[in-house]
Structure formats: structure tokens, C-alpha cells
Amino acid sequence: MRITRIETFLVAPRWLLCRVDTDEGLVGWGEPVVEGRAETVRAAVHEMADLLVGEDPAPIEHHWQRLTKAAFYRGGPILSSAVAGLDQALWDIAGKRLGMPVHRLLGGPVRDRVRVYGWVGGDDPGRLREAVAARVESGLTAVKMNAAGTVSRSPTVREIDGVVERLAEVRSVLGDDRDVAVDFHGRFTAAAARRVLPLLEPLRPMFAEEPVLPEFGHLLDGVVGAGPVPIAVGERLYSRGEFLPALQAGIAVAQPDLSHAGGISEVRRIAALAETYDALLAPHCPLGPVALAASLQVAFATPNFLIQEQSIGIHYNTDAELLDYVLDTGVFAFPDGHMHRTDAPGLGVRIDEDAVRAADRAGHRWRPPVWSHADGSFAEW
Template identity: 35%
Template sequence: MKITAVKPFVLNAGIFVKVETDSGIYGMGEAGMKRRGRAISEVVNSMASDLIGEDPFRTEHLWQVMFRGGFFPGGGVQTSAVSAVDIALWDIKGKALGVPVYELLGGRVRDRVACYPHNGDPHRIEDLLASCRKSQDAGWKFVRWGLVDPKGKELLEPSRAVRYGIEQVRAVREELGEEIEILVDLHTRLDPAASIQFCRGVEPYRPFFVEDPIRSESA
């Protein structure tokens, strides 16, 4: 089996890649980055010549070719493109072997997973508390919201957002008690110093996790 075409599609719902083969089997993949669709599409097109004619079963080799093939390391746009193609290659392998992809990655581990809701507009603590109470009353074990600046939705002033975020976590913990699990997404909007300040501030209120505390280039 050989790869015959690599086709990106930029849609409102996301950025997708179709990898076709000479056997008639094709795979579909999706880029995690929802923006920069044209840029991701062009990266996929630029990698196509390295992929066409190759064996799609060589997923690790082709990942190395795509990710390490250039002199300079890639950023988010390149890794999103590589990810979409890689998912499509695994899709081909699963279809060709007649098994779900999870069987190729070690098999099923559990029968169920925990889920969580996204809670209301967090710009006003009263609204956030009402949304979290509603989730708890509905039987949810988790509540989740994102870091915001209480003074506006367009810009985020880090110090003010950190203080407000700590106050939100404190208020939710005191309102909902110890059984609820609190999840907060910082959306990579803080530098390391501000993120550390936030994490130390919420530590007494035992958040279940703090998501995306810093940007990847700061890690």
C-alpha cells in the first residue's frame, strides 16, 4: 500500500486532512488548532511530496520525516499539520487491519471516563456560582471555567485576572463544599510568574487541575 494523495480541507468546523492510498483506503485527521487554517493547509501541502509514494503503515518514520525533516524546528502551525496527517495515517492502519485504532495503541484501558461541564459567564462571580450550583444539582462532580479579566472581555490584565481568579475559586469552594472538583483553564494567557502566583493562591482550595497554565514556549 502506498500513499497517493494528501489533501487538506479548511472548514468552519475545523481543519481536516485526507490521506488517500492506492488500495482505495483513505484516512481522515483533524488539526487541533482551529485558527490559521490557510497556514496549516499550506504546511500540509508542503509535506505532501515527502509522503506520496510512502507506506502509510510507517507512522513513526513518517512522523519523524514531517516533524524533523526541516532544518528549523516547527511551531504550533507545523505541529498541528503533522498531527492531522498522523491521525489520518493511524486511521488508514486501523481500517486496513479491521480494528479500532485504540487496539493498535495498547487496547482498551477503561469502560468509562469522567466528563465535566463548562460553566456560565465567569465575568461575574454571582453568575459563575449560579452556574456551578446548577451543575452540582444536576449531578455533575466537576465544574469548570476559564480565567477572565473582570473589567472586560477584549483584554486581560494579568495581575487583576489572577486576583479575580483566586477569588472565584475560593467562592466556588466555599459555596459548593469539599466534594465538588474544581477545574480552571488559564488558556495559556499568563507568563510563568503570574501562573505561579495563581497556582499558589488557589492551592488552599484544592483545585482538581489548572489547565494550560503557561504558553508552550515558556515550558
């Protein structure tokens, strides 16, 4: 078997998919994207295609090594995301070639179902109760919310109290049998995070995500030590090497993204590394169907897995929905707050190619919002 062609598809609302064809008719799908930089990743995928077209897709690790290292300059979100999507597609082909799901190729399942959570807002607290109630009604047993919208570099008393009030309102809807995670989104300084985190502990958040920006990872140990709230980071870390200092600082939850951090191959290694630090895995995934399918395959085979993010119903998806691009939407159903394991081959999802090609003809130019503080200076989104 040989790889004959690699195509990419820019699909709404903000995703990029890739298709890897072989001369025996097997096709693999991947999702290589950086939100807001999809066109740039698309170019990187087609550059990397030179290393794959004409090759046997089977030696996935051999291809991963070449894709990540052969160009001399390595890492970063663009290159790692391009590799991630191609890696997903190669695993998809491998599973289909052998007639088994990827999780069996990773050593076999360690669980029958994967707990998932959904986003409920938090930038604007006005409709939080309504959003949480809707998520509970859909079957979810866990949600994630933003801690705040724009936050002053030195938060005011009102801003600090607002974070606690938001979480308290969500907890009041969820009760004690469901979970809520709080996403700081890198909007807080380390000093501000150390002040706020201890105030959240009485409300028992499942974890506090990205309390400081990734470039301030050297300050993480102080943030972790500020109180008992479990700290989660990783959506903007792209390799084992980048996760190591965070794990050494004592984070409780590692959040690599299957479409950013080198795909299935590297995230499996990140999970194993996290396990040596008694940390759990909760892959980041506010993305499309292939990214979620790949994440689930890893989750089914990873002992230290905690919970899976998924984008069904997320506020970003105004032009299209994850389920618009799949033929078998049932694989992503979560009536009991969990997505259940199947033995469908490869990544376990059948992509609606007609819908993907139609969406690509329209394309998209999604960009993240650009925020400012009251004085006009740049604010983290």
C-alpha cells in the first residue's frame, strides 16, 4: 500500500480537515488546525506531504519522526498541528487496514465509556444558569466555564468577587453530584491567580485551567502551591518536553490537544509521562469531528484519563456544528454524560465527504476576538 494524495479542507466554523488517500482505496482523515491560523497550517500540511506521498502508511512512528525532525526547525503550534492531523490520518488508515479501532492498536481498551464535558460561558455571567441547565438537560454531568471576561492586571475587589460569584451560581445549578471546571484562559497574572484560587476551593471545582499564560510556566509551582484546587494546563503546549516542567511544578491535569500536540502518537507519550507524576489526562478539544474521534481513541486506551472536552453546542459554532460533517452521529451521543466505545475501525467515525467538500468551497476566515483593557492596551482573550 502507498499514499497517493493528501487533500485539505477548510470547513466552517473554524476547522481544517485533511484526507490521506492510498492506492488500495483506504482513506484516512485527520484534523490539523490552529484556530485562527487554519490557512497557515494548511500550507504546512502540503509542505509535509512531500515526505508521505509514495510511502507506505504503515510505519507511523517512522513517519512521525521524519515529519517532526526532517526540516531542522521543530515544534511550535503550526508545525506540531500539521503533524498532528497527518498522524491522526495514518492511525485511521492503520485501523481500517486491520479492521479494528485505533484503541486496540494502542494496547486495547481500559474503559467502556468516556466522560465528556461541555462549555457554558462565563465571560458574560448573565445567562450562566440557563446555559448550565441546558447542559444538564442534554445529559452532561460536567461543564466548564470561564472564570471571567477581561480582567485587570491587578484585579479589583469586584472582579475577584465576580469570579467566585460566577462559580457559586453554576454550583447551585449543578448540585453536588456534577462537576464544573474553571478556565482562567491565561487572562490572570500569577499574582492574581494566587489570590483567586484559594477562594474557589469551597465550591470544589474539578480543576482550574490555564491560570497563567504558558510563557510563565516557570511560575506554575507558586500557583499550584497557592491552594488545593487542582491545576490543569496544556492546550498551548505541544510536546513531552514542554509538558515536563509543568508536571514537575505539580499540575494535576495535563490537557494536550490531539490536533496541536503531535497527534495520537505524541499525546500517548504525554499521557504516559503525566502518569509518572500522578497527573491525569483531560485532552483539550473545542474542535471538529476528527479531533474528537482521535481524542476518544486515546481516552479508551489511557489508564490515567480523566474527562474529555467536546464542542457540541459550543458558542463558537455559529456557522456549522461538529455533527454536520459525520454520517454516524450516534458515536458522539452522550445521553448519560459519556460517549461509549465502539469497535468501528480506525478512528471510529465516518466523515460525510460531500458535506466536507461543500463546506470547503465556501471556506472560512475565522479569527479570535481581539480584546483591550479600559486604557486601550492589549488584553488576553
